[in-house]
Amino acid sequence: MQLESDTLAIPGEESRQSVQILNSGSVVDRFELDVLGEAREWIRVEPAEVNVYPDQTAEVELVFRPPRSSQLPAGPVTFGLRVMSHEDIEGSVVEESTVTVGPFTEFGVKLVPTTKRSRGAGRFNAVVDNRGNAPLQAHLYASDPDAKVGFVFKHEEVEVAHGKGVVVPLKVKPKTRAWRGADTSLPFQVLVVDEDDEEEQTADGALIQAAIISDGLAKFTLAVGAAVLALLALWFLVLQPSVESEAKKQVAVATGQDPDALGASGGASGGAGAKGGAGKDGAAAGGAGGGGAGGGAGGAAAGGSDGSRYPALGGSGGSADEKGAGGAADPQMNAVDFRIQADVKASNDFVVTRFKVPQGSTYYISDILFENAAGDTGVVRLQRGDSVLMQISLDTYRDRDDHFVEPIEFGPGEDVILSVRCQSPGGQTATSAGSCTPGAFFSGRAVTTTS
Secondary structure, three states: OOOOOOEEEOOOOOEEEEEEEEOOOOOOEEEEEEEEOHHHHOEEEEOOEEEEOOOOEEEEEEEEOOOOOOOOOOEEEEEEEEEEEOOOHHHOEEEEEEEEEOOOOOEEEEEEOOEEEEOOOEEEEEEEEEOOOOOEEEEEEEEOOOOOEEEEEOOOEEEEOOOOEEEEEEEEEEOOOOOEOOOEEEEEEEEEEEOOOOOEEEEEEEEEEOOOEOHHHHHHHHHHHHHHHHHHHHHHHHHHHHHHHHHHHHHHHHHOOOHHHHHHHHHHHHHHHHOOOOOHHHHHHHHHHOHHHHHHHHHHHOOEEEEEOOOEOOOOOOOOOOOOOOOOOOEEEEEEEEEEEOOEEEOOOOEEEEEEOOOOEEEEEEEEEEEOOOOOEEEEEEEEOOEEEEEEEHHHOOEEEEEEEEEEEEOOOOEEEEEEEEEEHHHOOOOOOOEEOOEEEEEEEEEEEOO
């Protein structure tokens, strides 16, 4: 029995090889044949039993049919053909040979996520899967039909082992900004080309470009402005004159004086009291005469300094003492910003990085920019002390810009905490060296009480 070597077997196809079986004995013998080794699942013998006369040969065939699977890599595979004699057990033999499994190419590409909404650049992942049985050398391209976006791949060429996949980060950035208006869909396509046989696969995606100032925010701002103007007009044109007139009438009824004369003397006394030159009696007279105007000024001062996003700061018009001195201190509102940068090793625990609000100040945070420049994976939380305010998966963003109509309040001495559970630093495995380094930039207003 002699087997041929270096037989080529194509995955998914059938090939055959003839084998001659010689009976060197003196009686008719029956031989049973089977295949040994890892290839026995896809190599068979036809027929599996033959009867051979003395000094005669019989022909059988080895049938090769390797599966079209990435689990069977291309290359040589060793196997054995066992021939067992029924008449002469000691005469049974095993002949070894090799068969070469041919390569085949099969791969695909998909985008994660398929669509993404962003005011600026969008972050996508192109996932290249090699379903063939040989390494894949691939080149990545991207294009859009209207030439409205630009593309940046982290790697334009990749090598993918058989049965494996590779994730390639992709940044998609609009060439122009949309300042206001409705969302715009910017479709694009990713193309992956096999450098060996030029086979190609595509995946479609879309960046939903959001306007810097949305229609909803513009309409809301106009509505709030119109409401404020209407309230001011109502106060100055209707309510304030009515309050002053009613106050004069009540004082006139109580004192038996002429309402017009009372208003004139009260206004003069109020002017003197406002300059701070009067003592106890002057202050009382000024308060009685100028109550309407003072109330109007106090109402105007109580309005918020920045629309509805921040708290209103009221004037501290506390009662004067006997020397004409003012009352309590006024709070002050100033712009404030700060940044929290985490540096966390991979683990299953959350690690906190904190910023403490100074004593005597209250922070109203209206804008937060979450950063994940390295492309870490894991979970990040925004906490006020032990309270979790937001929880975000790191692999869903590189830059995330959040704005709040009502700001988040952090009181004096409270901790602003960035809590991070690092799963994979910078797209590496959890056992690789390195740390997750997400950060966050906070901006808003600080209300501080000064003496």
